[in-house]
């Protein structure tokens with residue numbers, strides 16, 4: 276049982292974790308790079324400790340420095356947030372080996388689910404529906420790969436088993452594109468993920484991205500907390516998310532959620548996690564599991580009333596989840612817009628200092644952010660500045676609140692994606708709901724052409 280937690284992350288999620296830890300009466304330790312030495316969110320922790328230079332590889336990804344900081348400050352647990360070391364099995368193992376608690380699943384769960392191909396195999400075995408395609412490595416022989424692709428039928432997708440963050444996958448539309456795609460993806464996989472293993476799957480042409488949030492304790496309880504729709508993506512990066520997924524038969528979602536909870540029991544999962552699916556023609560197809568808290572977790576919190584980050588910490592302390600599946604229900608509708616420090620039409624990252632700021636407030640409005648006036652926004656990290664989340668009685672109500680909230684948001688000094696969200700919320704297809712993952716990029720093209 277620990278009473279102090281070190282937060283191995285930065286920005287909005289670091290602050291989110293610090294706040295959750297405080298509600299549980301835990302002491303909080305923040306770590307930071309030299310670049311973030313004056314960051315406002317550090318003041319919210321009981322202790323802040325420098326772990327390295329600006330370069331993430333030498334600071335936020337420096338597991339040894341983070342462990343030393345934990346030991347020096349008496350932290351009993353490390354919460355990795357998302358990104359950085361959150362899905363690094365070796366780090367999770369090192370934390371455990373040092374006698375500390377890793378706030379997340381056991382290292383071998385992370386390892387297994389981090390290999391997308393192994394994850395697919397485990398999910399198939401647990402009865403979770405997957406994207407068509409073998410869950411075994413692609414053979415070296417190009418002719419054998421061609422035969423596999425013909426079998427599946429073009430278009431297909433070549434994916435790196437170790438891929439993530441939108442990297443390490445390539446769409447192949449015709450047989451002629453296959454050989455170069457294999458070569459490029461294999462090279463990228465080796466370079467970025469240190470593992471050249473590739474696999475192939477059917478490319479679904481206009482699916483929706485629907486995911487299931489799960490939460491498990493160490494006493495065998497596995498719950499699913501609802502679904503989210505994250506189809507609004509640019510270059511495989513989510514921009515806007517909502518809960519629940521509109522227009523999908525609730526009984527089908529419930530059956531899928533129950534399967535996910537069962538799969539968690541089968542793999543001895545602990546903590547919060549997300550099963551990601553592509554949804555097309557009334558069927559769900561598993562693509563991957565994220566073994567960590569996700570950026571978009573607040574939409575689930577808004578509709579269920581649960582504090583998922585606090586629950587992660589309580590589960591890590593060995594507490595039993597005092598909830599059963601029948602007590603979990605989605606009330607109303609929630610939407611999240613990611614406000615990034617990027618130009619709203621070119622998406623070029625924008626660094627600088629926040630000169631003036633007004634954050635929206637009011638009924639059903641939540642802003643998860645670390646920024647304040649005079650906050651320096653460095654160019655070297657993820658561009659997420661703030662998450663604007665609204666909760667309404669239904670989807671139409673949530674949309675109205677989001678439009679209002681976006682109009683109330685003012686950030687001066689740097690460019691943000693807020694103007695893009697304002698325009699997007701006037702798109703009739705988005706207003707109607709249930710768009711596919713190809714929608715945003717097509718919409719951006721048509722806007723650029725207009």
Ligand code: ADP
Pocket residue numbers: 406432438439440441442476477478479480482484508511551553562563712
């Ligand atoms: P990552 O771990 O890099 O986020 P995912 O496997 O979760 O990769 O895929 C990210 C996104 O790529 C999905 O949300 C979807 O937009 C697209 N995608 C992945 N697999 C397929 C597929 N088989 N068919 C169509 N789109 C896909």
